[in-house]
Amino acid sequence: MIIPPKSQLSGHRKHDQRSALVDVDGAIPRGTISSFMKHDRFEEILIFLQFNNNLEVETSSDKARKIRPILQAVERTFRWGYRLGKVVSFDEGMMPNRSKFNSMSIFMPDKLSKYGTKFYMTCCADTAYCAGRKDLRDTLGLGPKAVLRKISKALANRDTKRLLVTDSFNSTVSLSLKLLEMGLYHVGTTRTASQFQFTQKKRPKSISRGFYRIARARDHPGLVALSWMDSKLVNMLSTGCSTLPTNVLRTKKNGTCTRVPCPRLVDDYDHGMGGVDIHDQLRLHTTAYRNVSHYAINGYILHRINLERNGEKLPTHAEYLRRLQIQLLALRTIHFETHMNSEDLVSRPVPRQLYTLENTEEYYSSSKQHKRRQYLCKVCSAFSDANTKSFETSYD
Numbered sequence: 352m353i354i355p356p357k358s359q360l361s362g363h364r365k366h367d368q369r370s371a372l373v374d375v376d377g378a379i380p381r382g383t384i385s386s387f388m389k390h391d392r393f394e395e396i397l398i399f400l401q402f403n404n405n406l407e408v409e410t411s412s413d414k415a416r417k418i419r420p421i422l423q424a425v426e427r428t429f430r431w432g433y434r435l436g437k438v439v440s441f442d443e444g445m446m447p448n449r450s451k452f453n454s455m456s457i458f459m460p461d462k463l464s465k466y467g468t469k470f471y472m473t474c475c476a477d478t479a480y481c482a483g484r485k486d487l488r489d490t491l492g493l494g495p496k497a498v499l500r501k502i503s504k505a506l507a508n509r510d511t512k513r514l515l516v517t518d519s520f521n522s523t524v525s526l527s528l529k530l531l532e533m534g535l536y537h538v539g540t541t542r543t544a545s546q547f548q549f550t551q552k553k554r555p556k557s558i559s560r561g562f563y564r565i566a567r568a569r570d571h572p573g574l575v576a577l578s579w580m581d582s583k584l585v586n587m588l589s590t591g592c593s594t595l596p597t598n599v600l601r602t603k604k605n606g607t608c609t610r611v612p613c614p615r616l617v618d619d620y621d622h623g624m625g626g627v628d629i630h631d632q633l634r635l636h637t638t639a640y641r642n643v644s645h646y647a648i649n650g651y652i653l654h655r656i657n658l659e660r661n662g663e664k665l666p667t668h669a670e671y672l673r674r675l676q677i678q679l680l681a682l683r684t685i686h687f688e689t690h691m692n693s694e695d696l697v698s699r700p701v702p703r704q705l706y707t708l709e710n711t712e713e714y715y716s717s718s719k720q721h722k723r724r725q726y727l728c729k730v731c732s733a734f735s736d737a738n739t740k741s742f743e744t745s746y747d
Contacts, residue, residue, distance in 0.1 A: 426504070435505060438476035438514045438623040441498055441521060443469055471497045473505045476516065476623040495526035502535065511535050514591065516623035527574055527590045536591030538620050543586065561612035565594055579613055592616035650675070 401417035413419060447464035448456055455468045498521050506513070511534035517526075522539030530537045563579040575594060577587040581601070593615035601611045651671050658665055666674070714723055 435473075435513065436475045437512075438516065438619075439502070439505070440474045440476045440623050441501065441515060441517045442472060442474075442624070443518075443520070444472040445469060471501055473501045495521060495523050495529070497521070498526060499529060502530075503533075506535075514538065514619065514623065516620055518624065522588055524574070524588065527588050528571060531571075531573055531590045536589075538589040538592050538616050538623070539587065540620070541586045541588050561598075563612075563614060565614065575616070577614060577616065579617060581611065585617075587616065587620065589616045592619050 443459070443462075445459060445462045445464045446468040448467040450456070453468065456466060457469050458466055459469065498515070498517060502515060514536045515530060515538075517537070517539035519540040519542045522537075522541050527537045527539075558580055560580060560582070563577060565578075566576045568574040568576070573590050575589045575592070577585075577589065577594075579585045579587065595615045596612060597615050597618055598610040598612050599618055599621060600608055602608050651668060654671060655665050710723075714721060
C-alpha cells in the first residue's frame, strides 16, 4: 500500500471527533484490509510467495531469485517510461530494512537510511527519475563494472552523447576511457591510496581556497586530472568537460556564503551528482508497507512534468500519493479481466486514428550546423520486435 507522509496507520486507531475525517479518507480507510484477509494471514503468504522456479540451476546463487522477474519487469518499465537527460547520475542507494533475516543488509553511514539493502541506481540529474536499479548479487557488480552494466541497459538503442557523473567509489581511469569509447563523457571524484596518511588533515594556510592544478594525459588527450583545494583536497577525473575558470557557492560554518574559484568540471559534478540523492529524499516520504516504492517516485516525477508542460497546478507529494492510493483501492476484479485500452481510461469515447509519423519542426543550432531535434518514437518502440533496433529520429 502507498501511504502519504501525513496519513499514517496510527491515525486510524483513534476514535475521537477530530480523527473522524481521517478514518474515512485517510491513508487506509477502516476495514479495508480486514475485508479481504487478516494481517497475520497476509504475512504468512508473503513468506512462501515467489515468482520464479527454484529448480533452475542458474538462479540458485541469486539471493533475490524469488522476486527476480518482478525486479526485471520494473527495470524494463523504468527504461521505457522516460528518456534520460544530458546528465546522468550514478550512485548507491539504500532500501531501508533492519530485519535480521535480510542476508543482503549492510551499513552505510553517509546515507539517509543507514541500514538496509544497497542498490546501484542510475538517475537523471535534472528530474531524479530512476532508470534502473540493481542489488548486490555478486562481486562482479562492484565499482566500474556496475557502471558499465547499468549504463549499457539504461541507454540501450539510444543516443549515447551524455555526461555520466560518479562518486569516488566508482571512478577510475579505465572507466573514463571505456566510457569515452562508448561515446559517453565522464566526470567524478577519485580516491587516494588508503595506506598513505597525510601529515595535514586540513587545508594549509599557505594555500588559498580555490587553488587547483590540471594535468592532461599524454596518450589520451581527452582525459583530464584535477587537484582542487576546497576545505580539503579534492581529486577528480574528467573526459569531455570544460576546464574554463568559474566559481561555485560554498557555505561557511557561520552561515555566510562565499564564491570559490574552480574549473567548469567541478560545477558540472556538483550539478549532476544530486540525482540519486534527490530520489532518496523523495523515497523517504513514501512508505510501501515495509518496502520502498521506486515506481511511485518515478510516477510522481512524470506526473509533475506532464502537468507543468500543460500549464496546470502542480500537486504536492502527499496529494499525489493520496490520489494514487484512492485509485488503486478503487480497482476491482472487473478491471483486471477487461482489456486496458485507451477507451477504458477516459470518460468519453476516443476515436481511433491511424498512426502516422510527422516531421518535427524543432531545430537546434550549434557552431557548425543547424539540424532538427531528434526524439525517440514510443509507439515504434512498443510495437517493434526484439530484433528491431529503435533509434532516435526527427519524426514523432
